[in-house]
Amino acid sequence: MSTPEFSEKIHLLDISSKLPGYKQCWSPNTLKTRLLLNAKGIPYTEQYVSYPDIAPLLKSYGVPPNESGYTFTLPAIYHPETLKDVVPGGKVMTESTAIAHHLDKLYPSTAVQAFPEPxxxxxxxxxxxxxxxxxxxxxxxxxxxxxxxxxxxxxxxxxxxxxxxxxxxxxxxxxxxxxxxxxxxxxxxxxxxxxxxxxxxxxxxxxxxxxxxxxxxxxxxxxxxxxxxxxxxxxxxxxxxxxxxxxxxxxxxxxxxxxxxxxxxxxxxxxxxxxxxxxxxxxxxxxxxxxxxxxxxxxxxxxxxx
Structure with a gap:
């Protein structure tokens, strides 16, 4: 089956580190989204954000604070084309499980599904x-x-x-x-x-x-x-x-x-x-x-x- 095409690639927000190359991604939370994108074979863009810059960036896009734990966290994906009527602010989705469900919905025919049938x-x-x-x-x-x-x-x-x-x-x-x-x-x-x-x-x-x-x-x-x-x-x-x-x-x-x-x-x-x-x-x-x-x-x- 063909996969959907969008005007812009899904954009992944990840946490900065000093590790080299692909190893720069270290967080088990952001990795849940990154590895799912990789396993699905979805082309994406990426941006590493330093810890003190996470909250200002997310707030600027209308992302509400978390109800528990740390107020603003990653991972997040930026994709106005598919998030317009889905999340507050219409551009950025956070929380890895919600993102996984969204990616399964966008790409239902990829070989890997985060939540396969049944x-x-x-x-x-x-x-x-x-x-x-x-x-x-x-x-x-x-x-x-x-x-x-x-x-x-x-x-x-x-x-x-x-x-x-x-x-x-x-x-x-x-x-x-x-x-x-x-x-x-x-x-x-x-x-x-x-x-x-x-x-x-x-x-x-x-x-x-x-x-x-x-x-x-x-x-x-x-x-x-x-x-x-x-x-x-x-x-x-x-x-x-x-x-x-x-x-x-x-x-x-x-x-x-x-x-x-x-x-x-x-x-x-x-x-x-x-x-x-x-x-x-x-x-x-x-x-x-x-x-x-x-x-x-x-x-x-x-x-x-x-």
Whole structure:
């Protein structure tokens, strides 16, 4: 089937960093949109925005503040042609799940859909997989991975972004502690703390994949629905890229959790062992497809009030 053509490409707003080339994109939130665009094969333009410039830019386009969490966040897409009667201001859409639904609606015939049929089941799958992945890395879900990841973020951001990130995150910390100091004194404690949540996700991934293949939602493959990519797979890959932003050694250590070749000193008695973790299988599949390295055409939109 043919794909729709628009007068302008979808424009992705992402968060600036000092990382080189395609690795500049590090945020698991913006990566959900970027990787979906890549997986769908949608041509797009892109713009990196420093942390202190996000709120002024979004507000200039009439984007309302978030009801919870930080007031203005990315990802966002700018595409007046399809957002005119969809969002406040008619030009910019935020929040990765809303963007995913919008992209599925615009491009219903691409091989990859964030929420493939049957949609009620793929949307339920997304909620389950999101919860389990957040339980690895986000404190709101009791995830401990943030203690490994958060201290790395100020080190990779542009200078203005780094100062802003440290100041605003310290302000919300119970002890007003800089995110540079959110890790444990011994990082091994933090690696041990995430193991149970990683194992819970791996087992969920395996059982979900087996059930999906048996039920006919997908055929044999590495994803949650076998050969069929879903939003949950995209989020897993996004989190893996976040680990990579802290260094290849962080990514490789995460990928090895639960595997036969993982160093014995890291394992605990009674843990299940896999020849290759399903998590690594998803990472390798995204790499083979070229979705991890694809980028948009550089472009900069002015302030909406300009």
């Amino acid at each position: 949609k009620d089941k793929s949307e339920a799958l997304w909620k389950d997989s999101e919860h389990l992945l957040r339980a690895i890395v986000f404190p709101a879900e009791q995830g401990k991975g943030f203690r490994l990841l958060m201290p790395k973020i100020p080190l990779i951001l542009d200078d203005r972004g780094s100062e802003y990130f440290i100041r605003t995150r310290a302000a919300t910390h119970p002890e007003h502690l800089s995110p540079l100091k959110w890790g444990s004194e011994n990082p091994e404690d933090d690696w041990r703390a995430i193991r149970a949540s990683v194992f819970a996700y791996i087992k969920f991934h395996e059982s979900t994949r087996s059930d999906a293949i048996a039920s006919g939602y997908g055929q044999d493959g590495p994803f949650l629905w076998g050969n069929k990519v879903t939003m949950g797979d995209i989020y897993l890959a996004s989190i893996l890229v976040w680990f990579r932003s802290g260094g290849e050694e962080m990514l490789n250590r995460f990928l090895a959790i639960g595997e036969k070749d993982e160093p014995a000193a890291r394992k605990s008695d009674g843990e299940q062992v896999w020849e290759k973790s399903p998590i690594r299988g998803v990472w390798e599949a995204f790499g083979r497809e070229g979705w991890l390295e694809a980028v948009g055409e550089p472009r900069e939109i002015p302030s909406g009030s300009a």
